[in-house]
Amino acid sequence: MSHYDSMQAAQARIVGDFRSDTVTRPCAGMLAAMAEAPLGDDVFGDDPTVAKLEAEVARLLGKQAALFLPTGTQSNLVAALSHCGRGEEIIVGRSYHLFADEAKGASVLGGIGFEPLETDARGALDHEAIAGAVQPDDPHQAISRLLALENTVSGSAIPLSHLQDCAAVARQHGLSVHLDGARLFNAAASLGCAVDDLAAVADSVSLCLSKGLGTPLGSVLAGDSALIARARRNRKMLGGGMRQVGLVAAAGLYALAHNVERLIDDQRKAERLAQGLARLPQSGKGAWLCHQATNMVFVTPPKGQAEALLRHLASAGLLAGGAPRLRLVMHKDIDEAAVTALGQAILDFANLQEA
Numbered sequence: 173m174s175h176y177d178s179m180q181a182a183q184a185r186i187v188g189d190f191r192s193d194t195v196t197r198p199c200a201g202m203l204a205a206m207a208e209a210p211l212g213d214d215v216f217g218d219d220p221t222v223a224k225l226e227a228e229v230a231r232l233l234g235k236q237a238a239l240f241l242p243t244g245t246q247s248n249l250v251a252a253l254s255h256c257g258r259g260e261e262i263i264v265g266r267s268y269h270l271f272a273d274e275a276k277g278a279s280v281l282g283g284i285g286f287e288p289l290e291t292d293a294r295g296a297l298d299h300e301a302i303a304g305a306v307q308p309d310d311p312h313q314a315i316s317r318l319l320a321l322e323n324t325v326s327g328s329a330i331p332l333s334h335l336q337d338c339a340a341v342a343r344q345h346g347l348s349v350h351l352d353g354a355r356l357f358n359a360a361a362s363l364g365c366a367v368d369d370l371a372a373v374a375d376s377v378s379l380c381l382s383k384g385l386g387t388p389l390g391s392v393l394a395g396d397s398a399l400i401a402r403a404r405r406n407r408k409m410l411g412g413g414m415r416q417v418g419l420v421a422a423a424g425l426y427a428l429a430h431n432v433e434r435l436i437d438d439q440r441k442a443e444r445l446a447q448g449l450a451r452l453p454q455s456g457k458g459a460w461l462c463h464q465a466t467n468m469v470f471v472t473p474p475k476g477q478a479e480a481l482l483r484h485l486a487s488a489g490l491l492a493g494g495a496p497r498l499r500l501v502m503h504k505d506i507d508e509a510a511v512t513a514l515g516q517a518i519l520d521f522a523n524l525q526e527a
């Protein structure tokens with residue numbers, strides 16, 4: 173059996189890959205759009221498909237301009253470098269991706285400091301804490317320059333009014349606002365609000381095409397023309413200037429046309445799973461914790477059981493990640509049968525019978 177065949181065989185045993193919404197494969201329609209896309213050298217500004225995607229994202233988010241980047245991490249880093257200089261500082265949630273999951277790139281590469289703040293249970297910042305974190309004009313302190321918000325935060329959709337309150341505090345103090353909207357369309361679908369209203373709270377917005385929207389890769393940063401011009405230079409500096417990348421931008425255009433409306437289906441799958449798991453014991457020594465937020469369900473089994481649960485699920489072709497708290501993510505390649513199988517497998521593990 174060739175390597176490819178054994179990979180196919182392994183994949184065939186997978187009932188559902190719940191590790192992340194980044195694991196989706198491009199559908200036939202998306203691949204056809206990629207194959208047909210007109211291409212050019214995007215570093216020369218010659219790729220019409222990239223230009224079309226950037227214009228479309230700018231339009232959807234209500235911004236003047238946008239920039240296509242390979243990853244959300246690079247998009248956040250480029251945003252940080254485009255807003256802040258050396259010796260300046262970003263106020264950010266301690267759990268936010270920009271602070272917690274990007275190897276402190278803004279500090280390492282940009283000489284930019286972080287002022288991390290605690291978030292509440294849903295992942296939101298406190299606007300009084302933001303005001304308190306702004307540095308006074310004092311030579312002992314770095315210069316506060318940027319407030320970095322996030323939506324969704326670990327799946328939780330933060331309401332528009334809350335983002336507006338936080339952004340208002342930032343602006344009172346002369347700070348700019350960046351919104352890490354890796355899953356902004358999931359937030360908009362869940363909140364029932366327009367994505368451009370969410371984007372309007374910030375000067376720059378970063379969006380991932382490679383998560384629930386289902387492309388193989390790609391992120392977009394949107395903002396005003398001057399910011400995006402600086403971002404284009406910073407992207408080149410970081411090695412993110414790509415050539416005939418309309419090949420991938422075409423997948424993004426396809427995703428924006430076909431995969432936005434369906435995001436609410438992923439939330440419905442997560443809600444159905446969480447409802448099924450409500451039968452798990454909620455109190456006492458063997459208590460389970462279960463929490464659903466947009467397209468994600470978080471399950472904490474009784475102490476010491478997470479690894480065994482992950483193995484139990486894997487043996488049934490159900491891939492999940494995280495211990496002691498499992499994160500189960502719904503996406504377009506998870507069908508209803510896989511959701512049912514996952515719920516059943518968890519109840520089996522807990523020795524409960526399906527109702």
Ligand SMILES: *Cc1c(COP(=O)(O)O)cnc(C)c1O
Pocket residue numbers: 242243244245246248269270322324352354355380382391
């Ligand atoms: C995934 C994610 C990123 C980074 O995206 P990559 O494409 O994986 O680099 C940034 N912020 C948030 C909130 C994310 O979920």
